Amino acid sequence: xxxxxxxxxxxxxxxxxxxxxxxxxxxxxxxxxxxxxxxxxxxxxxxxxxxxxxxxxxxxxxxxxxxxxxxxxxxxxxxxxxxxxxxxxxxxxxxxxxxxxxxxxxxxxxxxxxxxxxxxxxxxxxxxxxxxxxxxxxxxxxxxxxxxxxxxxxxxxxxxxxxxxxxxxxxxxxxxxxxxxxxxxxxxxxxxxxxxxxxxxxxxxxxxxxxxxxxxxxxxxx
Numbered sequence: 496x497x498x499x500x501x502x503x504x505x506x507x508x509x510x511x512x513x514x515x516x517x518x519x520x521x522x523x524x525x526x527x528x529x530x531x532x533x534x535x536x537x538x539x540x541x542x543x544x545x546x547x548x549x550x551x552x553x554x555x556x557x558x559x560x561x562x563x564x565x566x567x568x569x570x571x572x573x574x575x576x577x578x579x580x581x582x583x584x585x586x587x588x589x590x591x592x593x594x595x596x597x598x599x600x601x602x603x604x605x606x607x608x609x610x611x612x613x614x615x616x617x618x619x620x621x622x623x624x625x626x627x628x629x630x631x632x633x634x635x636x637x638x639x640x641x642x643x644x645x646x647x648x649x650x651x652x653x654x655x656x657x658x659x660x661x662x663x664x665x666x667x668x669x670x671x672x673x674x675x676x677x678x679x680x681x682x683x684x685x686x687x688x689x690x691x692x693x694x695x696x697x698x699x700x701x702x703x704x705x706x707x708x709x710x711x712x713x714x715x716x717x
Contacts, residue, residue, distance in 0.1 A: 609637020616696020640701025
């Protein structure tokens with residue numbers, strides 16, 4: 496198991512959009528937890544259900560929200576504290592440098608576009624699934640893809656668990672994120688309530704979008 500703690504790639508600007516996204520996701524999670532309707536209601540109402548999107552229909556009992564809109568709303572909801580915490584950790588570590596590279600407005604558009612691409616990837620590979628998708632993982636996967644391209648040599652202080660071996664190790668971003676992508680690929684078809692294709696689609700969307708939006712990679716050695 497690998498848990499990134501921080502990167503050795505300081506930015507020069509305050510990451511206002513990254514902070515906004517972390518705050519928004521956290522606030523919406525708390526609102527859903529403490530709501531009388533509960534998490535399940537928000538997941539069923541604002542989660543993206545592949546069957547509804549691919550067939551453009553609303554399942555019986557669902558709230559009448561146009562299915563394509565749920566691709567957007569779903570990326571701001573989370574099913575548990577650990578789901579939220581893991582996503583926000585990755586966003587905070589890697590998002591600030593991508594925001595600095597693109598600028599605030601372009602970064603926000605990049606984030607949303609990556610999330611939509613991630614959701615559509617899951618719909619494309621599981622068009623008949625009636626399980627709601629929620630979470631920022633797809634959008635954040637896009638951020639990871641962008642970081643992989645722009646800062647492959649930046650070192651990431653990572654907590655490594657390998658049986659009895661537990662240590663914080665500096666790992667090049669290209670290696671860490673490459674391992675992350677491989678793990679998503681190997682888990683495809685394993686289930687577990689995780690939208691693996693969304694992770695893969697978001698990452699690849701980030702790779703493509705950053706090359707278009709940011710131009711030449713900014714290689715950094717540390």
